[in-house]
Amino acid sequence: MKPAFVFGTRPEIIKLSPVIRAFERKGIKPLLIHTGQHYDYEMSKIFLEELDLNGIDYHLEVGSGTQAQQTGIAMMKIEEVLIKEKPDVVLVQGDTNTVLAGALASVKLKIPVAHVEAGLRSFDRTMPEEINRILADHASEVLFAPTEEARQNLENEGIREGVYVVGNTIVDAVLQNSEIAERKSKILGHFNLKPKLYAVLTAHRAENTDNEENLRKLVDIIKSLPIKVVYPVHPRTEKKLKSLNLWKELEKSENIILSKPLGYLDFLKLLKNSKLVLTDSGGIQEESIILGIPCLTLRYNTERPETVKAGGNILVGLEKERVLYYVNNLLNDDRFYQKMANAENPFGDGRSGERIVNILIELYKRGELKVRSSRFI
8 A cells, every 4th residue: 555645834744743653553654745835944844853754755845825826836746746656545634725736636636535634614715724625625535534523514515425533633643742842842941931821822824914904903912911922923924024013013022922933842842831822723722722721712713613612712813802801811710721721622532643544554455445436415
């Protein structure tokens, strides 16, 4: 069996690493194709090195561009590799332009696609990620849903065959790496931080950072937070902040620590020891509930509603009063804090990678790992 992985961003690398390792434990060396969607050194190479995934077979160097440019160039370059290598299955993860490009290039070559983290929906089609995940699901033959809710989303769209609820590989990755991070990372000393006396903030979604009004709201929120804040800034967001003269406003505040993007182990240790996290990242919503860190999501919807239902995550949008209300509650009301911190992780037991590999191997042995001419609806 010859599986191929197509990925290009930090979350994909992290979430696919347990699946790659599960294949390797079976004696199967997968083909690793990195599109280079995150072309910045800090956003790509560091993560690969930390996760011991240096054996990239193809680095396609797609880089930046518009949605269409990035997806189109990635499709063309992925197609060249697939024609040459002829894998038995292509695995993609999540909702990036790389995922859409990998899924479309593969299925058009009649190579079956396995979508890890299938069935997530924000129900907001103005988000490019929502379009990517919907189209990737409908191009896939094998769909690995992390939760029953994700499976139900697929069924509602007529996808009933080839769907498996396996949990989320982020649990595998967090459990495997948090102890290593605690031991190896020196990030708290680097920033002169003490556990539970700071918050972590991340914001990179287009609706928050490409919209000037929303970005100004975000900066106003950050400046008003009554706790020390560590903000690792995405290169694109940094550029936007500087173009609007907002970067200097953040630099002036003694309560805000701005940094370049962090390596995975450093970020994991930073998150694990924080008091709370504010984010617009879907992946960090997952990581925070796994680690027992209360999460306030700077969006009005989420494709991870399980975290909200479990009680570990609250959607606060960019409404300053709402954000500060919940931050102050978390800082001053221990019962409220403990309720969020002890929310049950809805994403599984940390064996998702193993389940995914076992299912694919069994399908391959039975001759069922192929693109079907029709799908039952």
